[in-house]
Amino acid sequence: MDKNTLLESITAASKDNIITKDEILNAYDRGQGVKKDTALTRHLNIAEILYYIGGLIVFSGIVILVYQHWSELNTFSRISITLGSAIISYITAVIFTKYEKYEPLSHVFFLISALLSPIGMSIFIYEMKISISFIATQLAISSILLTLYLSSYYIFRKVLFIILNIIFGTWLFFSFTEWVLNGSPAVSMFHLTEYRFLLTGLSYISLGYFFSERDERSLSSPLYSFGVIALLGATFALGGYSPNQNSLWELLFPLVNFAVIYLSVYLKSKSFLTFGTIFLMAYIGKITTEYFANSLGWPLSLVIAGLAIIAIAFISINLNKKYLQKTV
């Protein structure tokens, strides 16, 4: 079969929805001998689901053990049960990565280590009586774990480490800004919490777009979801509520919202459309209650709001049918 015939076959199969883009790319990668980490991107079988459930139960058991017997355990026991378990889990996971058939187990033990590490490190700092503030503790923990998992991703190239890096990186961003602010009243004056969530949302959306064109494209959907919730939630909060509303953000919010809905078509993301629609409905309800309840009367403003929400839902469903069927 020559190349042109093969390509035409693929085109015909794509038109008839016999084959998906991922299947074509996977076949190509297999031919190239590219080994991809698919543990978090393919559907899990029952055994793997049980692995993860078991891992969560192990984590819960350790936390409950330490919590219930805190006063009976000495310093060494507290640290070894939590931080020690985290370290041993990590080492165990590294050993499992050497054997392909134990790959899913390595993920579980990496996950147990990631969950236990912050608790273990907090207990270590507390027991060693290292005199730093709670914020400084979080700053230290998030920066150490981010460094660890960035290095782990560089060595092992697992998608799980990307997720952990995003989580610990976000934690580092929030705790570092808290530490820099150092209790300054500028926080509440400038709504810095809302702006942090806004920027985090934009970062997540940008990361989601970055991964959408790579092997880790399965991360795009959750990143888009969290990103758009943070972006729209922060923008909504910045608008405030009468009489303390911020008119600029109240006027900007619908623009941001419509941009999100427009991007749902461009990025082919259902998350954008779904949350954009929900937030737009919330915005209409808020504006109606804020400015029209007294002038038009509460019942009449409810009627108008309800009709607007019906219209938005109708448009949203049609956008979904027309542009976003069979997308993330």
Added chain:
Amino acid sequence: MPYFKKHLPLFIALALPVIMVLFIAGAIYLPAFFSHPTTDFIYTTGYDYCGTQYFVQYQKIAKSENTCPNYYPKPPQEYKLFLHKTKEDVSAQITFEQAEGYTINENSTSPEGYKIEYGSQSGGFFPFFMYSGSDHNSIYLTNNGVSYKLNTVNTNGYSGQFKFLGWIVK
């Protein structure tokens, strides 16, 4: 350039938080290089409903003696007067007689435009850094978003509550 263009969304995602951190650090610490409040002020510490209390009357520090009721469980906590030298950022306890010698502007805003505010309660765990209220242990001078932490006498919450009386008129 192709590498940069290909990874542009990643660079944007990483740059946004860094820019915000730099912006916050600049907003908090840079103003100290350009301007600094200089107006001194008088404040008291102490918290009780009776005993000797200080206030401002006719631009002078005045005091009143309020007898504690018989059922009052303990002796009233003594109010202490302090003069805060803003430029040096130091507080010194003064007597009532010393305080009487100053002319006081009891306006909450200084002639330079600064106000006294409590700090924010910095607590919580990511991402729930909730501000449950003011931190009475830290006092700030603020002006249009610029803030300076003051080295006042430890107010220690309600047991030694900070009470601003007024700015020194020179």
